[in-house]
Amino acid sequence: MALVDIVAHIPPARIAQDNAFFRTARQPSAVVGVLLLGFVVAMALLANQIFPGDPLDFVGQPFQRPGEDPSFPLGTDMLGRDLASGIFHGARISLLIGAVATAMSLVIGVGVGAFAGYYGGKIDASLMRLTEFFQTIPPFLFALTIVAILQPSIATIVGAIGVTAWPSLARLVRAEFLKLRHGDMVQAEIALGASDMRIIFRHLLPNTLAPIIVSASVMVATAILTESSLAFLGLGDPNVVSWGGMVGAGREVLRSDWYIATLPGVAIVVAVLALNLLGDGLNDAVDPKQERR
Template sequence: MRRVVSSPSGIIGLSLLSCVVLLAVAAPWLYPEGPFEMVGMPFSKPLDEYLLGTDMLGRNIAAGIAYGARISLIVGVIATMFIVVLGTLVGGVAGYYGGRIDSAVMRITEFFQTIPSFIGAIVIVAILGPTLVNVIGAISIVSWAPLARLVRAEVISVKNREFTSACLALGMSDLRIMVVQILPNVLSTIIVAGSLMVATSILFESGLSFLGLGDPNIMTWGFMIGAGRSAIRTAWWMVTMPGVAVLLTVLAINLLGDALNEALNPRLKR
């Protein structure tokens, strides 16, 4: 943590992300009426009646951004957890055992990589239905393959080192070697890749909601942008405010990911 907060990117990323998290946590207290309540006149400009104005139905845009932060963080974190677990298991097994297992697993991984990720997520949500669970599942299914290949390469590198051979000579089981010896040595790579996956998952969710494939009962940033695009010339704030929220959140996570990469890989420090 000292290395992370000592870098400019780490300080900026952590500060922005902390603001987003605090906004998401405080949303029920700041806006108890909820994001769908019509609280004022439609198309009210920012700072006239409400801080960020209102949309075409008189809903508070600031409330929508606060509640949308909760959904974005939930989707980003949960989807990334599934991606990391699945990618680590698949990549770890393929890299450790090699041979036919590696070949079979890599063919499956390559199949998923040939499908454009966002298009695949659209197809899955369109088939299963636009619910939050299905959105998280779709993001996880289309995003685990790159992490699996990365973990596989790291496991192959660690497996060929002397301490792993010594553990094999001592008769340690494969599971114990993978958990005790190999996993700690590839954990930094998984953490950095996982932190960046959070930003990617948030972008995926925003894109799906923008296209009308998000849960209609939940207020999200992508839904707000999609709903306001028809009035972008007369009510620019309806699109700009949630767009800036997406931009700052993704920027914060990427900056924090860069700082984590520098902290966990000292060889990259200049």
């Protein structure tokens, strides 16, 4: 009886969060994604401890193959740079760009979608026209143009990806707000005199977090791929090592020394796969159909 009383006093939102957590933990794709992502994060966190020094330094003989020299377990590139050091330090750049660019896209996309869905009318029409304008230009070409004009750097790459990746999220948030806007909860808050900001940020936005979180995991993976593609084309920050830059440099000797481009390419695949698996697992966990199983 005491246990029943305790459960009765647990807030419904807390119970829903716990259920979502356990459903996520039961998704094999989410578990594999978390493990792979944890490995990539560990690489980024331990890069300075395992490979101190600048990964761009020339530290050995060029074109040493993996396993040829114990000092360079993954070999060296055409300039004698340690590939293992570059891959570990490159994880930091990829995760940093992916996380910050996604955060920027979340701020823009959630803001545009929330205000469009809540206020409707002319505000909705104006914000949706702005969203459609950004959607008429392919995101990668838009980011490529921005970086080329402003000169490659971490800041410009993050800004370019963040500014071009938000439209789909804005439409998603707008659709969720439109469904909730005329619900009993919102109408009751309006009748009680609650401000628009309180309704948006305290009541509507928390109820749209599930699809936003799922979208964010995919957006991080897309941002990593975009940065790698820009670096592959020579539009990466020349002052830092990145996976895309390593692949781009290794393509010139791909036939004779395949490992120089392949190993950082595998790192990109692992990071993107981890985030996509995590996104799939989260999507299955927050699916209302899962609650009835």
